Structure formats: structure tokens, C-alpha cells
Amino acid sequence: MKTNVRRIALKSEVLSLLLIVLLCIAFSIANPAFFHIINILDLLKVCSYPTIFACGVMIVLISGGLDMSFMWIGMFSAYSTSKMLSLLQVGQGIVMPLPVIFAISTCIGALLGSFNALLVSKFRLPVFIATLSSANIFMGVMFQFIGSEYIFPAQMPVRMIEFSKTLLFTTQSADGTPVGLHASVLVAAGVCLVVHFIMRYTLVGRSVYCIGGDEAAAERVGFSRTRTRLFIFMLAGAIAGLAGIVGVSNIQVANPYDFQNRELTVTAAVVIGGTRITGGSGSVIGVVLGVILTNIISQNLVLIGVQPEYSKFVFGILVLFAATVQGLQTKLRNRK
Amino acid sequence: MAEHILELRNISKAFSGNRVLNNVDLIIDPGEIVCLCGENGSGKSTLIKIISGVYTFDAGEVTINGRCYHRLSARQSIAEGIQVIYQDFSVFTNLSVAENIAMNYRVHNKKRFISDRFNRELARSALAQTGVDLPLDAMVEQLSVAEKQIVAISRAICQDVRLIIMDEPTTAITQKEIEKLFEIIRGLKRKGIAVMFVSHKLDEVMAICDRIVIIRNGVMVVDSQAQDFPREKLVFFMTGKEIEEEGFHYAGEETEAKPLLQVEGLSLAGAFTDVSFSVRPGEILAVTGQLGSGRTELAESLFGLRPATSGTIYIDGVETPIRSCRDALDNRIAYLPEDRLSEGLMLRRSLGDNFSSAVIDKLTNRLGLVSEKRVEELSVRWMTDLKMSPKHYTTLASDFSGGNQQRIVLGKWLASEPRIFVLNCPTVGVDVKSKSEIHAIIRDLAAQGLAIVLMSDDVGEIMASSNRVLIMQGGRVVFENDTEKVSESELNDRIIGAYREEAVK
Amino acid sequence: DLLQEMDIAFLPKSVGGAWFTRMYEGGIEVYAAESGSTSFQSGPSAGDAAAQNRCVQDAVAGGVEVIAVCPFSPEQIDADLGKAREDGIIVISNEGSTLVNIDYDIEAFKNADFGAMAADKMAQGMGEEGEIIVFVGSLASTAHVGWAQAIVDRMTEAYPNIAVANEGGVFIETGNNAANSYEKAKEALKAYPNAKACFCPSSTDTPSIALAIQEAGLTNQITYVAVGLPNATRTYIEDGSIDVLMSWDPGEVAQAMCRAAAAVKTGRELKTGDDLGVFGFNSIIVEDKVITGTEWRMITAENVGEYNY
């Protein structure tokens, strides 16, 4: 009984949940508006595409490597898709349905992911180095050969604009504006479920854990290193491509610089969510909690009256705090 | 004649210019227990990895169950019913016991979807065969070495297997568990499953195998039925020369030297309690006991890695608290850890780095900079003193064979000129020849006046290289005597707790 | 005589965005084609003072005649511009009126006038009372902060019933990043539910703030006055999410920069009242080294159809 409680208490997911609850209490004391339904719905929407990104990051991290390229993969896929379709739409008047748009971006992402896989499995590079260089290359290729200018709402594929306006379970708020769950949240939830299923219940998903735990041992069991890597990076790339297009749809503008320098924030969320930075362990639930946690922190500072120039400071403190709690927890766990 | 399970023909293999296997032929039939012997670095593991498809071979062909392969993948090998228990087990420490055991089965049978219930059932039945009970949901990283090995064995036998290969399965486990393992192996044999295993412990080899195969420098030198093979020739065929182990005699009895290291009532919460002993200069005190008896923790306490919570340590009769490694080093205590690959040796660094790592602070010139010349001198000196095959001091430690690697770790500590040397299982996984050489080194050190504490499982080693022996059980010392006064079998029984005074009477 | 053949380096805060692309393609290159000059642009892909400094240093070392620069952080680029001037390079800046080491700084208009106009429009829309939210793209940007401050000054001076929402704090930084500004705007709108008007000086961030207003259902409640390009914000202007877009053509400003450089090259001194031959700069005001234009465009749903840049 006691050991069970201990085991549950030492699970990192539980910890993130606890932190979230604590923060929520603290925030709602500071400003009761925090718990307003609109705020919650907004938080979910804002978390949607980072969560999708984070799922991809988690997969690569479990396989034992830090992915530095996913934001550029996401941007590359989303931007080139939007640009291509925008040209088609303006020039030819062709309007693509939303699933096709998402599929195109996802496929581009998967393709870019396979380039990472090539670097990692053929040249045997550490993931961190491989993706750091590929991120640079994707960026250069996109700017030079696809474009670097904004694509504005008027030029965006109309289905994407429609998507960004799709709300589910709508009701009217007090002043008559529709309130509801944004469609992108549903996409994120779908991705989470699929990734959870793959990572938990399929052999190929488990092979990611195996490779992350012990690459040589995984090979000896009969997993093909090349194929598993290809799977990992193509899946992560595809997820990044989808995340990118969802993110771009959400704000109705395709700005190729938008996701720049956000890699580490998302990675931090994934790690705070309990994914082991050295690989081999992590879960989708933890990742979702991690993303929500970091976003509660970064999205609500103004709401609780923290002046903007303090926000970096507070964010830094909170990252250190969350990480410290986790570090101590790991120490406890290892002590058994 | 029944079909052979495995047939190797003219297998050769080289690693970046090093030829490791040279035209090896080997045939294994169903239900055979084959033992593969050879010195460290003779190519045993390499041969095994070729059979299991982990390494490609440069020349020759492999026939399994009548099918001939010129290239063999790990998947093919598993599909043919070959399972390997590797030297390092190759279990996934980040996964649960059940999943580990079921993993091979799933990969091999292309079970694309995982069900926990299935995993657990499979694991339960496999564990039932081994007769060991393990918590199915525990993470493997929380298991002891022996338990990890059980997982590896269960994983191997949980599916349609025709040949199980075990690479040094007995290094990490104690006598009692070895008996268990042998029972399992005999059970497999009865089912017609062939077993090939590698071991450096010659008694074991002779006890169980039907056939004996010896490799020397990548060349097969003996392939013979065990009963026809003269036991006394084993060492000769492996090493190419005869080896005589002389016993150890403590010369200091008469001089009544004062103890150099004395421990009184030492305890570490959760590891060992109230341990007392003393060691005089020139003495070798053997400490033995089963896994989990607190032996390793005691050793680490003496070196300050896990400072004891109570009790006193006297050095030269003076009370000396050892709270950190620094204290230990200041008092010239050295510690050779149990697992040389992960604890003792920086594999990816040079010989010079390894030799100098404990004394780097002293190898400086007037400016406080490390003197490369002195590092080289130090390395060369210990290479010769320890009779290692001479190589340049910038050679990577990973380029040395197991026995030589162990000598590097020894040399690293000898360079610090210790007075007290704590050795934790120094000859695990080391071949007979190197083993006897290491024993000689240890005895020699004692003769030079060091006080030596030797933790060991190997009863033969204790008999040959200690003058007093101490047995631990559950963190307490349960027996202490002069080595000469106990027989090998008594010691064996005492270790596993099966010794009864009246039985002797 | 304001068309001279020169070698021009255009050094924007960052390359690629709509604004600076327009400056280069619709301004510098247009001028170069007219005058037979050569030109190139060089800048970081992310706004960073250090990276921009390196571009300045390389341009100086490689040898050009004119540097036309939009400083990311004026204080931090000044020293390097000084080196350019020592080398005899003509330096013209835009939105860098505090710079010392320049020949001329081009401003489309007076910051105070511009801010006052924005304040008036906001006050007008909100019935001269209530709270306003003031964003800036970056706290480092003199122009953004200048306009924002002018708004605040004008409000305290002329509209006593209007207050800045995040009282006591500095302006809310949106980061010249569409995704970030969207999130920041959402947050600010929730934090200050009483806000009746807001202002955004960053052309990059204007559309996504408009989207945040629209999604919060505040299109009609909030008077949104912003700086930006009509092509980029057309849909929001048409549906009223952006009430007034204050805009000028960056291309025209860039042309004015080139023309000012030509004047320096020919040794002609520019005086108040001179005509640079570009819209907005037909009767310039020269104060010390700062050349100020006089006009900008106020774009609303009625006239947005007339503009295409």
C-alpha cells in the first residue's frame, strides 16, 4: 500500500499534474479571471500546435537524441504548403480541401525527417549534431528556393482560414460572441492518441524505446537500426509538418520566421513532462502535461499582473523550479 | 544422421586490419552442450556475434538448419531459432521484466501489436521454466545483476529455440545460482535444444559440457568430446603453455606486525552492519559472500565512495575517518571496482590517460602543467611491470583485450603507490593465464608490504591468494578464519549458507 | 541630380519580412534601376543587433559607397557606423534619429505627430474615455517606443478620461513575430477586459493582433489603430477588426534614403522645404541630420481598395 503510494508519487506525470494544480490555484488567487472558461479554452488552443510538436520531439528524445530541427521542419512544410496552395488559389482558383492541405504538409515533413534519418543512421551522427545542421539547411533551402515573405490572410488557402475559425461545442458568451473549443485542439488530441497508441501498443513504437534504452541490444534482438531510425524521424517529421500547418492556420499568417528559437522551449516542456533526456522513457500524457504547464506559465503572466519585463525572469525561475523538483524526485527514485 | 543445427565453414573476420577469426569450422548438433574456451581476446565473442548475425563475416559460410548463408542478419538468425545471451545481457533496462522477456518473441513472430496481458503470460511461463520468481512489472534497471541474467535467459527460452548461446553466463553470479543455471541447461538438453557456452571457469566447463572447443588467436585448436579430453591439457591448449598456480603464504606471522588497516563496528545503513576486521602489511584478506551480502558496499565505504554511517577505521593504529575519496587517497587507499568496463576503465581514452588518472595531480612540472613525458614514463613503466603487450601509450584502452584492460585498471591504482589496496573481484571474466598473472601480481604486492583486501566469489582464487578469509551474509560477518584452516568445500558450503558443523562431525 | 550612380548596401533589421522586402524591392532596387546604381541587401534572418553589426562590418570592409540601414538597436550599431563614416562611406538610416554617426536619418514623419494622430483616432473611436492597450514590436525600437510614448503623452494632455491599461508598466512587447504577438494579444485582451482601444506599431504583428481581437469577438468593441501594409491586412480592415491602418510605403522611404545619399555624394546640403521627389518627401523638414517627411496614409475600410503595396 505504502509502496504503491510512493510509486505513484514518484511518477513524473503525477508531479507535473501537481505542479499544474498548484500553479492554477496560485494564478486564480492572483486573478480570478484565470479560471474563466474563455481563458481555459484559449489556453487549450494556444497549446494545440506546441503539443503536436512536442509529440514528435518526445519520439526522438525517447530514441535517445535531442531534435533541434523540428521547428524548421514544421515551418518549411507549412510555409511551402501554404505558398503552393496560395499560388494555386490565386492563379487558378483551385481550392484544396483541408485534409489534403494537412496531408501535403505532413508528407513534406516526413520527407525532411528522412533526411535527418539519413544523417543519423548512415553517417552515424549524434542526433543533436545531425539535426542542428539539417535545421540550418532546411532554413536556407526554404528562404532561397521557396520564399521568405509573409503570406497574409487574404492570400492564405481559404480552407485554412476556415479551419482557424472553426469552433466546436459553441455557446454564446455573455456579450454574444461564440465561445467554443477550437478545432486545432481536436487535431492535437488526435495526434496525441495516435502517438500514444503507436508508442504504447505497437512493436515499432516499442522499438523506439528499445533503441533509446540500448541501441546495440535493440539490433541484437532483430530491430533494424536503419529502419527504426527512418521510422522515428519520418514520424517525427510528419508530426512536425502537421504541427506547422496547424500553427500557421491558427494565426492565419505564414511567416517563415515565426517558429524560430522556440525549439528549446518545446524541448523543455517535453523534458519537464517526464521524458528522459537520455532516452528510453517518456509518455504522451507527460508531454501534454508538460506543454500545458509551461504554457500556463508563459501565457498567463500578464493576466496575474506580472509586468512584461519580468516575464523572462519568472519563466526562468519556474523552469528551474520544475526541473529542481524533478531532479530531487529522480534522486529519491534512485535511492529506492 | 540427423541434420546439424549449425555448421560454420572457413569463417574469417577482421576488425580494421586486426584479424580476429581465421578459417573457423564448427558443427553443432541438436541436444549438444558445447563449451567454447579460449583466452581473452581469442575471438569467442566475435564468433558468437557472427552466428547471431550481429557482425558480418569476411569469408566463409554459415549453414543453419540446412540453409546456407553468406550474409546473416540478426533477424534471420533469430528466425532460425538461435538465441544468444550476451556477455552484457543486452536487456533493455528501461523496460519492464515482462516486456523484456516477450520482446524477442514479438520481433521474431512479427506480433505488431503489443498486449500487456500477452507479455505477462509469456513472461510468466518463461520464468516458470527457469524456476525463478521475478516481479513482472519491475523495471529491469532496478534488478540485480543475477536477476538481469535470469531475464536474459527467460527471454531466450520463451520461444521456439534450437540453439542457445551463452557468452560467459557465470561471471556475474555466485555458486548457488550457477547450479541453478546448469539445471536449466540440462533441462534444455533434454528437450533437444543445443547449448553453446563460453566460460573461463574451467571446473564448470568440465562439469557440464559434452564437447569442448578451444580457440586460440582466432584459430580453432581443439574440437573434441569432453570425456575424451584430458582435463590437465585444457590450459595448455588455450594458452599454448603450462600454468602452475602457487599458493600464498603470509610471511609476517612471526614478526607480529601491527595492523595497517583496522575496522571496528563499521556500519552503513541498508548495506552492512557492525563489520570488524584488521589487515596487517603483507596480508591478503579475502572477503566473500553471496550477491547482496554487503561486500561491494563495504569496499566502497573503505574507499570513501559511500562513507560508513558509524564505526571507526584505524590506519596504522590511528583513528582515521574516511568521508570521501579524497580522504581515502590521502591515506593511500586504492580501490579496484567490480565492473571494469563501466567503473574502472575509460574505454575511449588512451592508455596514458587511464594510467595517470589517479595521480594526475602529481604528474606536473614546475608550472603546474601536466608533463606528457612523465605520463609516458609512467605508462611505459606500468606496462612493463604488469607484463602487458607493449603498445604506444596513446593507444585507446578499448583496443586491449579483457585481461590487459584489467591490468590497466590495476596499473592505474598501483601508480598511486597505495599502502592499502581494496580489490573487488579482480579476475572476473579474465582467462586462466591472465588470472594467474594477476594473482601473481597481487601476491607480489602483498610481499612488498601492502595490506590487501580481496573481495571475491572465486573459491579457488581465495584459496590460492589469501591468508585469511571472511564471509559476509546479509551485511554481517558470519565467519572468519585463516585460509589454510578451511577446505575448499567447506568454504563453498559456508558461502551459500549450507554448512553445518555437525555434518562434519 | 538626386539620381547618382552609387554602390548601395541595404542593411535591414532582418531580411525576408514583407516590410523590408518592400523597402528593398520597391525602393532601393527601383532607385538603382533609375540611376544605374548597384545594390545588395544583407541582414540577419532573426532580429539581432549582433548579427546586424556583423553585416555592417562586412559591408564596410568589402567597400561600398552607401550604407542604407534600418537599425535593430540604434545604440548598438552606432559604433560600427562610425567606422563606416571614417572610411568615407555615406550612411543613411531610417528610424534611427538618435544615431550620431550618420549623414542623414530619414523619418517618414514626426513621431509626435504620428503618435498624436493615432491617439486622436483611438480617442475618437472609444468616445474619449476608457482604457487603451499599447503594444510595441520591440522595446528596443526607438520608433515604436517613440510613437507609443507620443500616444501616452497626447492622451494625458488632451483626453483625461483615457488611461493606459497596464498602468505603471512598460509597453507590451510583441516581438515582431506573428505567433508570439497573437498569444500576447490574447493574453492582454483577457488581462484588461475594460480596454476599449489598442495600438500596434509593428507591421509584422498587426494582422495577428487583429485576429486575436476578432476571435475574442471584440471587433466592434475595440478601436484598433495599427501600423502596417494594406496588402497584408486587407481582410481585417475590410471586416473592421482594424479600424485605422496608418501606413506609408516603405519603398518610398527607401527611395528617399537613396536620394538623400545622392545629395550627400554631390555635396548638396538639404534644407527644410526641399523636394526629394518621392511621395511624402515633397517638402521635407531638416533638423540637424534628421530629414522628416510630412505625410502618411490613413487607411480604413472605405479607401483600402485604392492601395496596393
Next chain:
Amino acid sequence: MKTTTKRLLRRIDRKTVQLLLLAVVLFVVMIILKGDKFLRAKNIESMLFQLVEPGLFAMCIGLAYLSKGIDLSVVTIANLVGVVNGIMLRTCLAPDGSNVGMLLALCVVIAVGVGLTCGIINAFFISNIGIFPILVTLGTQNLFMGIAMMLTQGRAEGNFPQPLMDFGNAMVGPIPLLTLLFLLLYALMCVVVHRTPYGRKLQWMGSNSKVTWYTGINNRRITYVTYILSGLLAALAGLVIMARTNSAKADYGSTYVFQALLTCVLAGISPLGGTGKYYNLILSIITIQITSTGFNLLRISPLIRDSIFGILLVLSIFIDYVSQTQRTRRLNRAAIRQLQQAGEKEAVE
């Protein structure tokens, strides 16, 4: 004679040769394409100036890499130093400038203090609490920048006293003083990393911290020294930035972090710890500088210029890969041949 050359050759790192080759090839290409401008004294001087700041940051990250860590906070440490000094100068400088000398000395003291403190904070979380360096320094990166932001409200501090500017722009013959000092410091750090007991222990800890622990090496102390050194170097970079730009601001140089990460990787210093030679760093810094300035001179679109790091990296990785596989293949072939010959001989006997 021959053996000494051989021994010398053995001691030269493969990466050194590759990087030298890469740098020379790039240099020659630049001379061919744009020799007149590239070789101008002005340009060389500018390049020498430019490599100081990223060079210092690469030195920080290189140290952290060797310890199997990473230090993402370096640039913000530099900015914090600048900002604190800026505020100090603004408030304390006498109108007649009489106390300049003392204040500039105080600047150095402040820099050391800030660098030391930041380094200790990083090391504390990494070593005592046991959080992964990447998380810790991500947190402290925000923390330090946040402090600088709070101090300045995001504005720049500027208009430092003239002597500081003069120092920043001083030349020693054809070489900028700052570059010279940087090279000296770099040489010193090379000695520290390669020749002091601390440096050795640092590399050992990076390659296997468990072994160093079992060898009685104080991992915690090594971690502290490493992050403190990194903090101090970053603080120096802060002074350099002050002197070069005559200003300080909380968010200056955000692109430097990635550049430094890549510089180290290009030099063969692995973020996975323990491997790589610190002395190769300078070659990688120079290579990147040549490429970046070269691209600017060639007026290559700035849009593609940002990917030069990626291209350089993949290029060097590819060279590495090819030379490695070729070597192994050659050796294997030789071994097989030897094997066959031995077989034939046996057959004859």
C-alpha cells in the same frame, strides 16, 4: 628523423588536418573569386575583429561540451555584465570624467563577480540538484536575461567613457588589440584544457563520469570549475561587447548561441562529452569567419547565408565519414590478403 616526423604525425588530430584543409580551400576560393576585396587590409582587420565575440562564446560552450554538458546561458551572462556595468557607469561617472580609471577597473571587478555568480548558479543546479545542463541553462538563460530586462526595462545602456572605446578599437600593428588578447586567452585556455590536471579531469569526466567518480576525482568540483570558467569567459565577452558597440542591452547577440554550438561541433568537440580537441576550436572559428565574410563580399543572398553553418557541418561530417570508411576498408583488405598469404604458406609447409 623519420620516426620523429612519424611521431609528430601521430599526434596531429585528424580533425585538425580536415579543418586546416577546409580553411585553406575556402581561403583560396575567396581569393580567386574576390581577391581584391578579400585581401584588403581593411577586410582582414574586420574579420579579426569579428571573430572575438563568437570566439569567446564558442570557448565557453566548448568547455561545457567537454564536460558532457552545455551552457546556453553564456550570451545572457555577457549581456548582464554589460547592463550592470552600464548602469554603474551611468550613475557613478563624474561629470568631468575624473574617476574613469577607477570605474573601468570596477567594470572588470563587476564582470568577474557576475560571471562567477552566474557560473556558480549553473553549476549548483547541475551538480548539487542533478538537473540536466540543457534544462538548467535554459532556465538560467531566461533568468539572467530577465534580470537584465528588469534592470533596464529592455532599453540599451550606452555612451560609455571614451577610454573604453579607445581600448575596444586599439590596434597593435595590423592586429586589433582585442583580437590579440582573445588569442592569448585562447592559448591560455588551450593550455588549461590540454595540459592542466583540471583539463584532463574535465575530459575524463565528460567521457565517463562514473569512472572518474570511482577514481576519486571530485566530479562536483570539476563541474563547478567548468561552469565558472564558462561564466567568466562569457563575462569577458560582455566587456568586449561594451567596448565594441559602446552599449549594452539585455537581448544582444541572441544568434550567438547557436553559432557557438555549431562552431564547437564543427571543431569536432562533441556535445556527448569527452571527445574532441579544444585546440581545434580556433580553426573552426576562422573557417566560419572566412565563410561568413566571404559570402557577404560575394553578395550572396543573405537568405541562404544562414545555412552556411549547416552546409559546412555536413561537409565536414561527410569528409570524416568518407575518410573513415576508406581507412577501414583499406585495412580490412590488407588483413584479408595477409590472411590468405598465411594460409598459402601453411599449405606449402
